[in-house]
Amino acid sequence: LSADSLVAGALAGDRRALGRLISLVEDGGPEVGPVMRALYPHTGGAYSLGITGAPGAGKSTLTERLVGRVRADGHSVGVLAVDPSSPLSGGALLGDRVRMQSHATDPDVFIRSMATRGHLGGMSLATPEAMRVLDAAGKDYIVVETVGVGQAEVKVTDACDTTVVVLNPGWGDAVQAAKAGLLEVADVFVINKADRKGVRAAERELAQMLELSPVERKPEIIPTVATTGEGIDALWAAIERHRAAQSDEDMALARRRRIAAEIRDIAIERYRARLEERCAGILDRLAEEVEARELDPYEAAAQLSGATESHRRGPR
């Protein structure tokens, strides 16, 4: 299928076309630009939720419950489960099939695991692009769930309108969240597995951390038990309150800031691609010279930049 017919299919809500477009975005090839251009005028209607937190915190189950909540209101939803890339082999370990079996047959729920097949820039770029595919296809809500809490994951949820950070009861989780830079990105905190001991202590600890942090709008803290559904309505209400609390200007400003970051990232990726396509031989030679200590890495990088420029300008 051509990119044009995939775009037409996605706009008509065809699931196969949606899946293929997201694969295309993951690959990050030359068709991404034209596809994004074609989809872009159709975007802007979806509201996006980011779900992040430590591995094992219960993010997938919570996402499944939130999808159920959104569906109960009759809205359509697209879910992107973003896995960090495996640096050598690539690819997500858990397939889409084991995820969210309760929604597997619902035509208004589109679920997709995403892995970046390459470098760091890939993840933070591919996610907003995949979100745009779902947005253009008319999904009312987009939920982006990350696997971990590294920098790349934090950056991914930064592309969402409301970011939910999932913690568990137990001493130290709030400290870890602060260390991972999550206090600043959370719009709503969830303390999941709230049937365990230590929920009050976790809430208190988190509230203290937030008190010390420079964050202006203090996020709500909602206890949940995702496995039973307890607290999901309260969480949804908190998400809606966060959505309502943002003025149109706030939202526009946040969107412009994200768009600027995306444009910059695309420009940097174009540069990286240029380096990799045209300068591989030069880079190998430079690395050998640096290893032999005939050159230092900075001088080598300056030579590499120069080589890219002259390649770009073409032979003279």
Added chain:
Amino acid sequence: LSADSLVAGALAGDRRALGRLISLVEDGGPEVGPVMRALYPHTGGAYSLGITGAPGAGKSTLTERLVGRVRADGHSVGVLAVDPSSPLSGGALLGDRVRMQSHATDPDVFIRSMATRGHLGGMSLATPEAMRVLDAAGKDYIVVETVGVGQAEVKVTDACDTTVVVLNPGWGDAVQAAKAGLLEVADVFVINKADRKGVRAAERELAQMLELSPVERKPEIIPTVATTGEGIDALWAAIERHRAAQSDEDMALARRRRIAAEIRDIAIERYRARLEERCAGILDRLAEEVEARELDPYEAAAQLSGATESHRRGPR
């Protein structure tokens, strides 16, 4: 103090100079290039260990024990505790003072927390540079401990000669490790907190995962109890075996690969800096046009790239 005298101080082993050079590297300013050039001829003597794993796995305590082990052999050691940046406020939450108090007064142990003060590229670049500072200062070993297990952290430990991945007993930890792409980067696995239940199960699960993975050299799996020191000698022996098992050619190849990645990253950072310094106004205007849907992000990025190029070539 000038950069020259800081370099002279660091080469003479002055701790204050070392600390100031690492701060300089964290800031990533224009002095980094000249400093790296001056230090580079003095590097190549240190052996580097990366310690990574989930938050709370016991990495800090394990690092403290490994430092004790290295010191018992009479070797000097530099420790870099790499924290992911807090996307808004920046900075490491835990200071150096609370870390590794047992080595705080040892002049042959240099401990430093590092935070990137900015973007993703910063972390993966700043760490090898800080390692080079410690290497030039004559440290026999360099230990790089990460806070989390995100992509950026995995990339950081990729700069080390031997990478140790720390897990805990408990179902799912090996699965999480696989999801985070840790199977491929681990040279040695540690199952820390091995006084808890589930050590054998964790070992078995990990061994099965490794069996399924395409990794050629299967890493050893060492149970430890970092809080008591149990298993630390066995871990050290496994690290030494990994070191001995690499041929000179393997090591040279791995180093060249890392150097090539570093040169490429420096070139990309130079490009990013150029974008941010010279094109901020253009970027704001482009973001507004994209938000108004007069332009799509790809076309905007192409215009931004063009603007960078013409800035670089100067006014015509």
